Amino acid sequence: MAGPGLAGVENATAPASPSGRRPRRVRRTTPRNTLTAGSGLGLGLAMVWFSILVLLPLAAVVATAGENGLSRYLDVLRNDQTWAAVTLTVGQSALVTLVNVLVGTIIAWVLVRDSFWGKGLLNVVIDIPFALPTIVAGLVLLSLYGPQSPIGVHAAFTRYAVFLALAFVTLPFIVRTVQPVLEELDTDVEEAAASLGAGRGVIFRRIILPALTPAITAGAALSFARAISEYGSLVLLSGNKPYSTEVVSVRVLTFIENGNNASAAALASVMLAVALLVIVLLDIVQRRVARRG
């Protein structure tokens, strides 16, 4: 949507530009040359900022871990307790992300398409898991699902606790990525499809889903990445028992407490790789689904 719109704007302003003949034309067909002085500066700033804040720390983590070569990664994963933590974290994160894809999309749908009493309030409340300091979230969850649970859910110190904490902190991601796309989506197209005899299922599968998929996968990537790195909200509720409820971030902290920074970095790098893999997978899924539309 944004692509053609921008091109149209450029088209319109092209004649007004003093040097608007050949270079303009070339610029439009080969995107490599689109950098003006202003956008060059913008790109430069973006890259410097990104490098200092993200690339350098990531490179440092990988470099610390890579000091002893590849064997370090294998050694870290060969530890049974660490492996249990990795499988728990990745498994629960994947599960939470799946649930979020479903529930998050439904919440976004309800917020956009339906009108009901308290909708404005719900719209605001959705963001609270973002805003709440994670340790406070942990406290809230403990009083809600702990032994004093007012709703009778006793999930403290079990794997359900890990799931509940992750679900709490990652809920807003998909809601907030899907919502604006759904607002932009024209209901005319759906009505046209319906008038041509398409059933609700077909409309959803062929028209709505392809339009929402990029937003859903983007939200899913955010949700998964947040989940595998979560610490604060679940330490209180999960109990950190080895082989049972201990997540990767607690393992990393244990390595650091023992002055074993290399193993901590190796485990962190493994989780980086997992996150990267999942993001790539989600991108492939998104392309598939979007093409089907």
Add this chain to the structure above:
Amino acid sequence: MKKLKSAAALAAVGVLALTGCSGGSSDAQAINVNAFSVMEAANEPVFADFEKTDAGKDVEFKTSYGASGDQSRAVAAGAAADVVHYSLETDITRLVDEGLVAKDWKDNATDGIATSSVVVLVVRKGNPLGITGWDDLIKPGVKIITPNPGSSGSARWNILAAWAHIVGNGGSEAEAKDFVTKLLGNTIALPGSGREATTAFTDGSGDVLLSYENEAILARQSGADIDYIVPDDTLLIQNPAAVTVDASDAAKSFLEFMTSPEAQADYAQSGFRPVIDGVDVGDVQGANDPADPFPTPAKLFTIDDTFGGWGEAADKFFGDGEDGNPLGIITELQQSTGKTGDE
């Protein structure tokens, strides 16, 4: 209102004057105190009393509090610190290795220790399970909470206290392993820090919380509905403090002041046992018996006598087995209990 305004104006002038001074010569009067979390409240009266002394007249304290290990790692990485005060010795050893604290930091009247406490058993109000000592903890069905000795350095005191209960009373290492295995088997949660463990316990989880006496007293002071038991034999928790190599004279005087009877009496009000004799403790609210707040256990083990010091104990018990590190006894037991618990 008028008073408030003039006070504010005065404060502003004061701040201006201070910044003016610090611009000229290096201002030696600021003391950076880097300490573990619990000290945040406990230090306040000590600071106030130090400022009343000659050495502390124009001193300004800049403080930083957090998990002991995190604090120590931050200083090793360059955070400003004149006086460091940690939960256990290994966190100061780290700074000695980095050349930030002098090797002879233990050469003083208290062997470098500034505050102390003992490992206690925190139970529900009225002690419904009738817990009296360590042996009650391994009875079937007793649910224990203790902070995670892997990720929290200070939590290691608790596990070592359980170990000392066997070894210090003439038991063999095999018997101690057996005891700790049963204890870990009864453990339902290993929260990240002492405070988180207290939170989980006061929220209603578990029957017994392994904790520190000062933590139990503090929780009771803030209204928690719990009791605590000082076992007949337990481990003395010793929190060391030191100055960094380029600390000012004011910082050095403050370190000395921390072990003065006056400061120790202040710390006692926050639940810490005095590290010197002859301290007038007075009543300590929150203690089991406020008038006699720190009963001496029949047997009090120390890290030096029972374990040969932290230098030896840290690797022997808590090594993570990675990267050529020895696999610590407790780490190993945690792994084996975790596995059997799952099957």
